[in-house]
Amino acid sequence: METIDLLISDCDGVIVDSEVIAHQVLFEALAEFVPADQLHAGLEGTFGLTVPSIIDLLEKRFDLSLPASFDEDLRCKGERVVAERVQAIPGVREALMAIDLPLAVASNSRLHNIQASLRRAGLTERVAGNVFSAEMVASPKPSPDVYLLAAERMGARPGHCLVVEDSPTGVLAARRAGMRVIGFTGASHIPPGHDRVLRELGVEKVIAHMRDLPATVTAMQQPPPR
Incomplete structure (x- = not known):
């Protein structure tokens, strides 16, 4: 088994509990154009995608313009509301400070939003500028690009990276990058049975x-018993 040389964390839903806030803002905006019951169904399975990707999906699904x-x-409203309300995931700062590995953050969010979230969580110094966002690569998650960029910039081979992710989109990105993944299900937006979904994705x-x-993380650094 490969050694773990780099820990990479997603941001929204892992470092800050922002997904439920962003989802509510998105729902309220779209509800002006789509009936609420249809919108609930249309948004299923979209968390972790970029907002433009979700909008494109819904425009096609509901023939919207x-x-x-x-x-x-x-975007402006979402950033404002998240900045006003978002809280760090309980225990995240203590957990990441306790892990003796270099740490990067790789997210589909915009760079300044990630940086604001790190400040809210008290993790700016721990991450030390090792922040990688969707706007820095050709394609966002579920493409592996942002994870591969993080590994390259941090001087780690993908197989030696361990990722913490909450969404199927993020897990797919990390697995396509050839990285090992820990699934996190402690954020407010996580539905029942989500642990099974993440396990099925690897x-x-x-x-x-x-x-x-x-x-x-310590357990995953140990070689398997013979």
Whole structure:
């Protein structure tokens, strides 16, 4: 088994509990154009995707033609509401400070939003500028690009990287990059049975609280019993 040389964390839903807030803002904006019951069904399985990807999906699904300003207006409102309300995932700072590995953050969010989230979680110094966002690569998650960029910049081979992810989109990206993955199910937006979904996508371990992360990483650093 390969050694673990680099820990890479997703941001939204892993470091900060922001997905439930962003989802509500998106739902309220789209509910002006799509009936609520249809919208609930249309948004299933979309968390972890970029907002433009979700909007494109829904425009095709519901044959919508949203105003040209919709994406920008939604982004501005979403960033403002998340900045006002978002809280760090309980125990995340303590967990990441306790792990003796270099740490990078790789996210589909915009760079300044990730940096703001790290400040809110008290992790700016721990991450030390090793932040990689969708705007830095050709394709966002589920493409592996942002994870491969993080590994390259940090001087680690993909097979020696361990990722913490909450979404199927992120897990697919990490697995396509050839990385090992811990699934996290402790954020507010996670539905029942999500641990099974993540395991089916190839995560090795699933944790529901950040207090379990250091011990899980340590266990995954050990060679398997003979």
